[in-house]
Amino acid sequence: MFQSAAKTLSVATTTAATLTRGTSFSIRRYCQKTPATLRVSEAVSGAKLGANVKVQGWVRSVRPQKANLFLHVNDGSSLQSLQVVASSELDDPLLTLGSAVEVTGTLRKSPRQRQPFELEADRIHVVGDCDPVDFPFKIKERHSLEYIRQFPHLRCRTNAFSSLLRIRSEATTAVHSYFKENGFVQIHTPVITSNDCEGAGELFQVEPSSPNNEEGEKFFSVPAFLTVSGQLHLEVMSGAFSRVYTFGPTFRAENSQSRRHLAEFYMVEAEVSFTQSLEDLTKVMEDMFRSATEHVLAHCAEDVDLFHKHVTPGHRDTVDAMLKNRFPVLTYSEAIDILNQSSQKFAFPTDWGCDLQTEHEKHLVKHCGNIPVFVTDYPYDLKPFYARDNLDHPEHTAAAVDLLVPGVGELCGGSLREERLDLLKARLGEAGLEDTYSWYLDLRRFGSVPHGGFGMGFERFLQCILGVDNIKDVIAFPRFSHSCPL
Amino acid sequence: MFQSAAKTLSVATTTAATLTRGTSFSIRRYCQKTPATLRVSEAVSGAKLGANVKVQGWVRSVRPQKANLFLHVNDGSSLQSLQVVASSELDDPLLTLGSAVEVTGTLRKSPRQRQPFELEADRIHVVGDCDPVDFPFKIKERHSLEYIRQFPHLRCRTNAFSSLLRIRSEATTAVHSYFKENGFVQIHTPVITSNDCEGAGELFQVEPSSPNNEEGEKFFSVPAFLTVSGQLHLEVMSGAFSRVYTFGPTFRAENSQSRRHLAEFYMVEAEVSFTQSLEDLTKVMEDMFRSATEHVLAHCAEDVDLFHKHVTPGHRDTVDAMLKNRFPVLTYSEAIDILNQSSQKFAFPTDWGCDLQTEHEKHLVKHCGNIPVFVTDYPYDLKPFYARDNLDHPEHTAAAVDLLVPGVGELCGGSLREERLDLLKARLGEAGLEDTYSWYLDLRRFGSVPHGGFGMGFERFLQCILGVDNIKDVIAFPRFSHSCPL
Numbered sequence: 001m002f003q004s005a006a007k008t009l010s011v012a013t014t015t016a017a018t019l020t021r022g023t024s025f026s027i028r029r030y031c032q033k034t035p036a037t038l039r040v041s042e043a044v045s046g047a048k049l050g051a052n053v054k055v056q057g058w059v060r061s062v063r064p065q066k067a068n069l070f071l072h073v074n075d076g077s078s079l080q081s082l083q084v085v086a087s088s089e090l091d092d093p094l095l096t097l098g099s100a101v102e103v104t105g106t107l108r109k110s111p112r113q114r115q116p117f118e119l120e121a122d123r124i125h126v127v128g129d130c131d132p133v134d135f136p137f138k139i140k141e142r143h144s145l146e147y148i149r150q151f152p153h154l155r156c157r158t159n160a161f162s163s164l165l166r167i168r169s170e171a172t173t174a175v176h177s178y179f180k181e182n183g184f185v186q187i188h189t190p191v192i193t194s195n196d197c198e199g200a201g202e203l204f205q206v207e208p209s210s211p212n213n214e215e216g217e218k219f220f221s222v223p224a225f226l227t228v229s230g231q232l233h234l235e236v237m238s239g240a241f242s243r244v245y246t247f248g249p250t251f252r253a254e255n256s257q258s259r260r261h262l263a264e265f266y267m268v269e270a271e272v273s274f275t276q277s278l279e280d281l282t283k284v285m286e287d288m289f290r291s292a293t294e295h296v297l298a299h300c301a302e303d304v305d306l307f308h309k310h311v312t313p314g315h316r317d318t319v320d321a322m323l324k325n326r327f328p329v330l331t332y333s334e335a336i337d338i339l340n341q342s343s344q345k346f347a348f349p350t351d352w353g354c355d356l357q358t359e360h361e362k363h364l365v366k367h368c369g370n371i372p373v374f375v376t377d378y379p380y381d382l383k384p385f386y387a388r389d390n391l392d393h394p395e396h397t398a399a400a401v402d403l404l405v406p407g408v409g410e411l412c413g414g415s416l417r418e419e420r421l422d423l424l425k426a427r428l429g430e431a432g433l434e435d436t437y438s439w440y441l442d443l444r445r446f447g448s449v450p451h452g453g454f455g456m457g458f459e460r461f462l463q464c465i466l467g468v469d470n471i472k473d474v475i476a477f478p479r480f481s482h483s484c485p486l
Numbered sequence: 487m488f489q490s491a492a493k494t495l496s497v498a499t500t501t502a503a504t505l506t507r508g509t510s511f512s513i514r515r516y517c518q519k520t521p522a523t524l525r526v527s528e529a530v531s532g533a534k535l536g537a538n539v540k541v542q543g544w545v546r547s548v549r550p551q552k553a554n555l556f557l558h559v560n561d562g563s564s565l566q567s568l569q570v571v572a573s574s575e576l577d578d579p580l581l582t583l584g585s586a587v588e589v590t591g592t593l594r595k596s597p598r599q600r601q602p603f604e605l606e607a608d609r610i611h612v613v614g615d616c617d618p619v620d621f622p623f624k625i626k627e628r629h630s631l632e633y634i635r636q637f638p639h640l641r642c643r644t645n646a647f648s649s650l651l652r653i654r655s656e657a658t659t660a661v662h663s664y665f666k667e668n669g670f671v672q673i674h675t676p677v678i679t680s681n682d683c684e685g686a687g688e689l690f691q692v693e694p695s696s697p698n699n700e701e702g703e704k705f706f707s708v709p710a711f712l713t714v715s716g717q718l719h720l721e722v723m724s725g726a727f728s729r730v731y732t733f734g735p736t737f738r739a740e741n742s743q744s745r746r747h748l749a750e751f752y753m754v755e756a757e758v759s760f761t762q763s764l765e766d767l768t769k770v771m772e773d774m775f776r777s778a779t780e781h782v783l784a785h786c787a788e789d790v791d792l793f794h795k796h797v798t799p800g801h802r803d804t805v806d807a808m809l810k811n812r813f814p815v816l817t818y819s820e821a822i823d824i825l826n827q828s829s830q831k832f833a834f835p836t837d838w839g840c841d842l843q844t845e846h847e848k849h850l851v852k853h854c855g856n857i858p859v860f861v862t863d864y865p866y867d868l869k870p871f872y873a874r875d876n877l878d879h880p881e882h883t884a885a886a887v888d889l890l891v892p893g894v895g896e897l898c899g900g901s902l903r904e905e906r907l908d909l910l911k912a913r914l915g916e917a918g919l920e921d922t923y924s925w926y927l928d929l930r931r932f933g934s935v936p937h938g939g940f941g942m943g944f945e946r947f948l949q950c951i952l953g954v955d956n957i958k959d960v961i962a963f964p965r966f967s968h969s970c971p972l
Contacts, residue, residue, distance in 0.1 A: 076727030100934065131931065154722075156725065157933075162727070165673065185562060185651060190750060192690075193970065194971065202696075207690065209709070222970060225695060237642050240643045240648050241563075242542065242543065242561040249735075253694035253696075255694075263705070263706075264677055273542070446614075447545075447586040449542075476673055477675070479678050484678060486676075486719065
């Protein structure tokens with residue numbers, strides 16, 4: 001029986017194009033039992049040409065014509081949707097934008113220009129309907145990123161945001177690949193921590209929603225926070241692994257709804273042991289940036305094009321320029337000179353010793369030809385306790401480095417870490433933190449090595465390569481002050 | 487000058503073996519300027535044989551003999567340390583277990599049996615010393631996992647825990663590779679969420695440590711929690727992508743210090759659209775388990791061997807048996823029959839309708855030959871609101887599935903999701919949750935499709951393949967009640 005069905009199928013496959021809809025019905029019944037299920041990405045590239053196949057997805061457009069019905073069906077596997085051509089008899093009022101369908105038919109070369117392959121449908125089944133009045137996206141309308149942001153549970157159904165999510169997924173792969181290929185061990189640094197890495201406020205505290213039995217007792221016995229950086233935990237690992245990295249969520253309780261801030265965002269952080277100078281870090285930062293960017297451009301060409309053509313026209317040139325040139329290196333002191341010699345009026349002071357603000361960073365990037373630029377050796381007093389003292393009195397700088405990029409400003413921040421026990425102890429002592437960080441001092445007591453690392457804001461990286469202005473548009477579920485839907 | 491130094495180097499390289507330490511000094515000075523830095527993993531596999539090289543790492547053993555000094559140096563790039571052979575003249579009292587060193591010399595074939603290559607040192611520089619009295623690990627002692635767990639900032643410096651961390655890193659890669667190769671898009675589901683996926687208590691709540699200006703006002707306007715699962719957010723994506731997954735930290739405020747529980751642990755979760763039956767899920771679960779396990783066994787053979795030989799002897803046979811057989815499938819009802827027919831006395835009841843406890847799960851695994859086993863179609867009332875109703879009165883089960891594995895019990899849990907708007911609405915209505923989950927109901931209003939997914943506890947996966955009994959020993963920084971150091 002199976003044999004005979006298979007034979008019939010093979011007849012159907014080879015003759016489908018010449019059969020009329022009416023006469024092929026009995027043969028199609030056999031076909032429907034066995035069609036291979038294809039993903040849209042496979043179908044649009046012509047896999048199983050001529051075969052009876054099934055494709056499942058969501059309707060992105062419907063064009064009824066006199067004799068035929070044209071649909072575009074997408075299942076998230078690619079930006080391109082599959083064109084489905086069906087007899088008007090198969091039309092159904094439930095075929096609307098957003099409805100879920102299962103289409104069986106024959107995949108064939110398209111006589112139309114815009115896509116090389118299309119599915120000639122012999123059956124269209126509406127799996128789940130979608131009321132076009134209530135559905136917030138409308139057929140043939142191009143919705144702005146700002147508009148779709150209002151629908152956090154539905155915006156993945158638009159072309160732009162599904163492209164963004166594929167790019168983000170691929171960029172994640174790219175980051176992991178870079179570190180793996182370069183011998184870094186991935187560490188899952190903890191989200192919940194009892195230390196406050198930057199010594200800053202703006203921490204989220206964590207306690208059970210229903211308190212423990214014992215009155216007033218903390219779940220972890222000590223105050224516990226959401227991590228602002230995995231650096232100190234990576235430094236633990238730097239005493240046994242000469243190359244480690246972490247890639248995960250970090251948190252700031254910043255009371256801001258600006259287009260630059262999120263309460264939860266992703267950081268890529270790396271730590272390298274046996275460093276000799278900041279160059280050991282800038283090399284990794286630049287290599288990772290190039291490698292990840294090139295990977296994304298190569299593996300998500302269509303999706304990136306959507307942004308570069310329709311969302312942020314002209315940005316591709318900026319990206320190409322970034323990749324063409326080596327990143328220049330300025331010291332902080334040189335940067336201050338450049339700012340002071342500029343004709344631009346800045347809102348914030350540019351005296352030696354002042355921190356660089358976004359306006360300064362953007363100016364420095366422009367000054368260097370709108371490409372990424374490293375700024376090194378910041379004033380010692382601007383940097384946290386762990387930054388390595390350059391011992392360069394009277395200027396007194398720390399071996400810290402930022403990578404500034406077009407459109408974004410600071411993309412990465414890093415430093416050599418103070419590996420000398422006496423210096424570190426003195427600085428922690430001044431701040432009254434010697435006991436709190438006794439475990440961190442231990443790392444210098446036992447086999448301390450010169451080391452350093454950096455962190456890169458992953459959302460900022462995506463903004464930088466796509467040209468997207470608002471950080472909320474490059475993350476699946478943005479969390480910020482007064483906003484945590486779902 | 488550079489030319490001439492290079493020439494001298496090439497002489498030094500070819501004649502180093504025949505030169506005595508005394509006479510080669512002036513040549514060595516040139517060599518020291520240019521030796522290639524090798525990682526230990528490269529050196530132990532004989533890269534740059536015969537060349538003058540530099541290796542940096544931490545001392546894992548010191549054996550001074552009459553004429554020679556033997557060191558083992560490790561930098562975390564492999565379990566194997568590099569054997570360093572030096573003249574006794576190069577001995578230094580600071581060369582102790584845990585001290586950091588930089589060794590230059592010539593890499594050559596070893597006359598000794600235990601390793602094929604060794605480094606003949608002509609210079610050993612102690613970069614960072616390590617007081618052998620204060621350092622908690624002692625030379626030639628094998629420390630138990632329990633002992634090293636007391637030193638969360640130092641335990642990565644032991645062989646066992648550095649192996650674990652390499653395995654964990656590689657297993658992470660394996661999971662990502664599996665999903666990538668199978669067309670899944672990775673989604674960063676949020677850590678901070680306003681929904682309580684399982685409807686359970688045991689949530690951590692999140693608020694800024696220094697409150698906002700406005701008295702009593704919440705940062706996010708609504709109560710915000712640490713996620714217990716990314717499932718509902720993945721389901722959002724299942725309306726646009728037919729295959730998605732997430733891999734990240736999840737949280738339970740469980741007041742337990744048992745060897746089975748953590749407050750922060752990692753979950754791998756996947757969601758598949760257009761499912762036809764539970765088989766669409768069990769296939770992915772089984773494939774992922776096999777693929778990730780085989781990847782780890784192939785890419786971390788030495789590290790896994792350390793566990794299978796020294797930590798959990800005999801466990802390799804269990805792992806091999808798991809991979810040899812297809813995983814059997816039992817319905818919950820069949821499982822209950824097996825438990826009731828067993829001669830074993832259970833602490834918990836085994837009546838139809840009772841949840842399976844760890845003792846039951848372990849019995850079922852044994853019953854099936856100590857291999858992973860799926861249990862499907864649990865009583866409807868045991869499962870959360872999103873589980874798909876099998877509509878099989880009078881038994882009344884839900885299309886849910888657990889994967890039980892040797893030693894661990896439940897490794898994965900999953901279900902088809904209720905995609906039918908009317909059924910879902912009724913169930914949420916009964917629980918008074920219709921408003922809270924109106925966004926979730928929207929997913930069924932607009933292009934709903936049959937779909938399902940599962941989650942796998944990543945630490946449990948590592949325990950399962952390594953045979954490690956305590957979950958705290960398979961995560962870098964375990965967090966549990968009353969414990970959050972660092």
